[in-house]
Amino acid sequence: MSSASTDTLAERFEESRGHLRAVAYRMLGSIGEAEDAVQETWLRLQRTDTSTIENLGGWLTTVTGRICLDALRSRKSRAEEPLDTHVPDPLIASPDTPDPEQQALQADSVGLALLIVLDSLAPAERLAFVLHDMFAVPFDDIAPIVERTPAATRQLASRARRRVQGAPAPETDIARQRVVVEAFLSAAREGDFERLVAVLDPDILLRADGGATGVSRLLQGAHAVASGAIMFQRMTPQNIRFVVVNGTIGLLSLPDGRATSLMAFTITNDRVTELNVVADEERLAALGF
Template identity: 80%
Template sequence: MSSASTDTLAERFEESRGHLRAVAYRMLGSLSEAEDAVQETWLRLQRSDISAVENLGGWLTTVTGRICLDLLRSRKARGEEPLETHVPDPLVTSLDTLDPEQQALQADSVGLALLVVLDSLAPVERLAFVLHDLFAVPFDDIAPIVERTPAATRQLASRARRRVQGAPPPETDPARQREIVEAFLSAAREGDFERLVAVLDPDVLLRADAGATGLSRLVRGAHTVASGAITFQRMAPHVRVVLVNGAIGLLALPEGRPASLMSFTITGAKITELNILSDEDRLKTLTRAAL
């Protein structure tokens, strides 16, 4: 391949890079693995004869999907299924310092709670749902990747959709989100148990991912979650309001170092899910854009 044609191919690939990163992130829930998948797509493009390819963007999307499916299957084969307390990589940005690339990522982001649900799907279900429902790839194009008929592929997406749509739609108004999150924060600062319970849904789920420390946990119920108020109270003076996958969240920065990140799912003016990431090694990288 000549230098000129390589340059042209690189330009066309760069036009699709953001889209491919979005596909891979939703498939893998890991920003670093998503970048690796996109890079592998570029390498495969360089090695392929695409002279007969009419829709390069579609070809790249399906190649990225196939790479991600292989990665998900590899995780399963190695026994690396995410634990119930695993929190996928969040997209964390400051409320007031979004650059154009970050704005595009946030505008196109999916909630962290959705990524948690996607983690629970079988790899082929996740692929069918992500490519079809989130990126409008036809089932006829997805079927060869999962080695099923288009009708069977449609069923995979349907099963995944039922899991994803099992919960009521979350609050999407940032002002309303912030009002409820700040009510939670105020009650936490003051150690006010009753006010904490009042802002939590009775069946609220708290998922805390502490990484290799072994202190991860899964807690359900407003009173049980509020009973951990002493933890919130200790962190409350050090928090900064940030965007987590496009929704209002809280980043705790004692001594200026990221110690925990909290994302909220809000439904009907109540907090229905809290995802807390306190794995400091991951936080150092993931919160860089917000700092």
């Protein structure tokens, strides 16, 4: 391949990088693994006779999907982590002046609550749903990746869709979300149990991921979560920062200038329906916080 054609191919690949990263992030829930999958797609493209590729964008998408499917299957076979307490990598931005790259990531992000539902799917179901429902890839193109007929692939996506549709539809207005979170913080700081319960959905789920060396836990129900919210009494305006996490409101705890935890709130009908916490300091540092 000539230098000129290589340069042209690289330019066309770069035009698709953001899209491929979005596909890989939805498939893997990991920023680092998503970047690795996109890089592997580029390496495979370089080894491929591009004259045989009719639709480069479609080819790149399906190859990225195949790489992610292999990664998910490998992850499942190793049973790397207990999925009940694992929180996918968050995409974090300032609610006021996010940089252009963060704005683009947030605009194309999905909520952590949805990513957690995707984590519960079988790898082939996740691939079929992500590629078809989120990126409009035809079932005829997905079927060879999962080694099924188009009709069977359609059933995979249908099963996944039923699981996803069971998730709550969150509030999308950041300002309205912030009002609810401020009420949550105020009640927690003052130790007002009844006010705290009132701002929580009766079936709220709290998932805290402390990483390999931290404490992970899963709590369900307003009273259980409110009882465990005493730790928020120590969160003063000086050591927390409001952030946007995958398009929804969140809180970054910075007691000594270093991030110690990130809380991502899912809010529906002015109540907190899900609270996902990343309390792994090493992981937060690796994400740049």
